[in-house]
Amino acid sequence: MTKPAPGYFLGGLAGVLLAGQAWAADLTGDWxxxxxxxxxxxxxxxxxxxxxGLHGTITSQWYGDLPMLDLKxxxxxxxxxxxxxxxxxxxxxxxxxxxxxPDGQGVKLTGQVWYEKxxxxxxxxxxxxxxxxxxxxxxxxxPAHVPSNGLARTPPMGWSSWNKFAEAIDDTTVRQIADAxxxxxxxxxxxxxxxxxxxxxxxxxxxxxxxPNAKFPDMKALADYIHARGLKLGIYSSPGPKTCAGxxxxxxxxxxDARTWAEWGVDYLKYDLCSGEGFYHTAETVQATYQQMGAAxxxxxxxxxxxxxxxxxxDVGAWGREVGGNLWRTTGxxxxxxxxxxxxGFDRNGVPRHTGPGGWNDPDMLEVGNGxxxxxxxxxxxxxxxxxxxxxxxxxxxxxxxRETLALLGNAEVIAVDQxxxxxxxxxxxxxxxxxxxxxxxxxxxxAVGLFNRTDKPVTMSADWPxxxxxxxxxxxxxxxxxxxxxxxxxxxxxxGVVLLRATR
Ligand code: GLA
Numbered sequence: 001m002t003k004p005a006p007g008y009f010l011g012g013l014a015g016v017l018l019a020g021q022a023w024a025a026d027l028t029g030d031w032x033x034x035x036x037x038x039x040x041x042x043x044x045x046x047x048x049x050x051x052x053g054l055h056g057t058i059t060s061q062w063y064g065d066l067p068m069l070d071l072k073x074x075x076x077x078x079x080x081x082x083x084x085x086x087x088x089x090x091x092x093x094x095x096x097x098x099x100x101x102p103d104g105q106g107v108k109l110t111g112q113v114w115y116e117k118x119x120x121x122x123x124x125x126x127x128x129x130x131x132x133x134x135x136x137x138x139x140x141x142x143p144a145h146v147p148s149n150g151l152a153r154t155p156p157m158g159w160s161s162w163n164k165f166a167e168a169i170d171d172t173t174v175r176q177i178a179d180a181x182x183x184x185x186x187x188x189x190x191x192x193x194x195x196x197x198x199x200x201x202x203x204x205x206x207x208x209x210x211x212p213n214a215k216f217p218d219m220k221a222l223a224d225y226i227h228a229r230g231l232k233l234g235i236y237s238s239p240g241p242k243t244c245a246g247x248x249x250x251x252x253x254x255x256x257d258a259r260t261w262a263e264w265g266v267d268y269l270k271y272d273l274c275s276g277e278g279f280y281h282t283a284e285t286v287q288a289t290y291q292q293m294g295a296a297x298x299x300x301x302x303x304x305x306x307x308x309x310x311x312x313x314x315d316v317g318a319w320g321r322e323v324g325g326n327l328w329r330t331t332g333x334x335x336x337x338x339x340x341x342x343x344x345g346f347d348r349n350g351v352p353r354h355t356g357p358g359g360w361n362d363p364d365m366l367e368v369g370n371g372x373x374x375x376x377x378x379x380x381x382x383x384x385x386x387x388x389x390x391x392x393x394x395x396x397x398x399x400x401x402x403r404e405t406l407a408l409l410g411n412a413e414v415i416a417v418d419q420x421x422x423x424x425x426x427x428x429x430x431x432x433x434x435x436x437x438x439x440x441x442x443x444x445x446x447x448a449v450g451l452f453n454r455t456d457k458p459v460t461m462s463a464d465w466p467x468x469x470x471x472x473x474x475x476x477x478x479x480x481x482x483x484x485x486x487x488x489x490x491x492x493x494x495x496x497g498v499v500l501l502r503a504t505r
């Protein structure tokens with residue numbers, strides 16, 4: 001049997017307080033984790049007692065140094081020890097109690113952080129062991145205007161790996177997707193960015209340069225392949241030490257990573273806050289960290305579309321252009337369900353005045369073709385995104401599209417609404433009994449009109465042309481039926497469906 005820590009045999013009500021204090025005294029000091037779950041990757045903790053009581057700091061590979069909040073002793077029996085929680089501004093991390101209890105010669109941390117059960121033994125550490133795990137912090141730039149890169153005069157269009165493939169993405173699949181975009185005609189319809197989302201990263205070399213992982217043997221060759229087909233390559237990183245899926249982020253290597261991507265021939269970066277929220281959780285620091293990468297991209301001299309992904313926090317649309325951004329997410333992640341898509345598309349699409357040539361509200365990537373919605377629901381999805389002037393980033397397996405999916409993604413008349421050079425974001429002008437009429441003014445003086453039915457029964461809908469400023473008898477075209485229709489048309493709009501019109505006075 002390993003030697004129990006002093007105080008182990010103290011018990012009984014009378015001993016509670018005393019035992020608690022005895023334990024706490026024993027557990028103060030420096031500890032290094034021998035092994036810990038990769039999220040949030042605890043490496044060390046330092047526990048101290050002073051006149052005010054117990055204090056501690058626990059270090060995480062994702063979030064750096066975190067105070068051990070409300071650190072206190074618990075109980076008095078076997079397995080007793082200390083309890084605390086962490087809070088880095090992400091509500092998903094806050095609610096969990098973590099316990100430090102004696103374990104043989106050392107201690108064990110148990111509990112849960114978000115989705116990850118923690119069970120992490122630690123041993124007493126020397127000052128040198130602790131110092132080796134110091135988590136560096138880096139200064140942020142003072143506020144400055146990042147000059148526009150002149151890109152994205154209309155909302156970016158292309159494909160991204162995440163919604164369909166998540167981490168199961170590799171060089172071969174990306175090449176096949178590029179070929180499929182060409183073969184299907186979608187490249188010529190405007191879908192030119194081929195974006196690798198999370199999951200391409202390997203480790204940094206001794207020179208600090210970030211290498212791709214084994215699934216991407218040669219990024220420069222991949223970029224050449226993409227470019228040879230008239231397409232552009234996108235990549236993904238985070239200002240934090242870890243990306244959302246736990247890969248290496250750009251923390252401490254911002255300028256170096258920007259240069260690496262430019263050398264590979266990258267044309268687009270999605271920069272996802274992820275573990276960066278452990279370091280940057282105020283409006284000023286989040287803006288500064290995005291500004292830092294924005295300036296680094298400009299400094300490479302290569303035109304690189306800059307996509308900000310911080311889930312719409314801190315009114316990002318108000319400063320996205322300022323930091324060099326071309327698009328900025330307005331929400332959390334979309335899911336392949338009507339409920340998720342509709343919640344974002346109808347109700348959380350960002351501040352309309354922030355959108356326009358060079359900078360776009362981004363309600364997240366498309367799910368069209370992924371199977372979780374019916375055809376009329378997907379028609380609503382792409383119609384809403386077109387009405388909003390949203391970036392159109394396909395999220396499906398473009399190698400095996402049905403005709404139906406191809407028709408939804410490749411409708412030139414709908415794409416023309418999305419890509420209209422005026423760049424106005426459409427808005428609902430009438431909401432009634434689960435139906436919504438949306439309008440979007442277009443550069444040629446015509447107006448795109450969406451008749452959306454959010455109910456689960458077909459509904460007859462009509463536009464009130466005079467009320468929309470289009471007179472009594474506008475010329476009207478149905479953009480999904482590809483034909484002219486009478487102005488007094490009152491179509492039956494399918495459940496969860498849409499009729500999308502373009503009207504000219
Ligand atoms: C976040 C983003 C997603 C995707 C994943 C990748 O959740 O919002 O769009 O990039 O990270 O891990």
